[in-house]
Each structure stands twice: as structure tokens, then as C-alpha cells.
Amino acid sequence: GNSVTQMEGPVTLSEEAFLTINCTYTATGYPSLFWYVQYPGEGLQLLLKATKADDKGSNKGFEATYRKETTSFHLEKGSVQVSDSAVYFCALTGGYSTLTFGKGTMLLVSP
């Protein structure tokens, strides 16, 4: 079946540092890949997505590239802010309806 593996957190950074959160996946066929973000006390919201190999999703300074050869979709940001502190979930969908999530990575950014 489908699965998503994310690096364990928390990831602790200082403001303006470079961020990478690793995500690898196992899926049959050609899944679509997503990053969702969850701010404290809120539900998840879509951050970015990519629907085919070599696509780059981007939003709010975050980027991730769909790498089929390495089955990866790593999340990056060049300069994090305190307001980026949240839990980040990598996810994929390969079937008709369901989304498979990773376990989430907490990011803590200090001033």
C-alpha cells in the first residue's frame, strides 16, 4: 500500500535559517504529492502540491520538487520566520479518494 515517511522532529531553527524537511514515499503508479501545514489549534491547510514528476510546488516561500527517481518530495524554504512555526505533513494520493499522510514534522523557529 501507499506510505509516506517524514523526518522526525522537532526541527528547531533560528529566524532566517534555511529549512529542509525530508519526505519520501512508497506508492504504485503516479501519485500526486502534497504538503499540508497545521498551525497551533487549527486544522490542516494545503501549503503546496505537485501532480507529476519534476513538478515544483511553491507557496509562501516554500518549495518542493516531485522527484520520481528518488521517490521524494522534500520541503524547503530559504529563510524561515517565527510565524512558520507549525507542524508540516507530507501526503500523497494515488487512488480515487483517499489521502495518505506522514506522521508530521514540528518546526519551531526562534527569534
Next chain:
Amino acid sequence: NAGVTQTPKFQVLKTGQSMTLQCAQDMNHNSMYWYRQDPGMGLRLIYYSASEGTTDKGEVPNGYNVSRLNKREFSLRLESAAPSQTSVYFCASRAEVAVKNTGELFFGEGSRLTVL
């Protein structure tokens, strides 16, 4: 824009009690989902409904039942709550996309349930 609305936001139950979590979406989406979120486990799918009138089990359906009342509403029922069902529950919805389902999931704010 309400989006996905869940009620209640907080609930404390005793073991063996029953309750229903309500979810409604106003985006005319076909698919609706119930997930639970536990520390270190991420989100796990309990049940989903691909369209009005259909429901299917997800990864962790035991101890739960669902009803897709109409296109807008999808409820989750715990018939006899157990401490293992202490969790944060999220309802979500998604519009279907004709080619390779790539539609975004929209989540409610969550319902925090504690079973004593």
C-alpha cells in the same frame, strides 16, 4: 465562508458512553472524510464517503460508525467510547477532479475528545 464546520470542538466522555461528531461543508464537495490525529501517529483515516449515499472504511474504522446524511453532512458516531478513542478528530472534504484526483482537502478545525 464557513468551509468545513465541526461540532462539538471539545467533549469529555466516560467509558461506554456514546456520542456523535457532526460535520458540515458548504462547498458542494462530493467527498468527505473523518481522520483522527494522535501524537506520533500523524493523521489516520477512519471512514470516508466518496459521494452522497456511499461510505467506506479507512485505516482505523473499528469502534466507529458514520452516516452521510446528505451531500453537506457527514457524521461520526462512537457507540461505546473507550479511552483508546481519546484523540483529535478532523473532518475534511474534497471536490473531485476528473483526471487523477488532485483536489485539495479542506479541513475543519478539529474536535478534541477525551474518554475517561
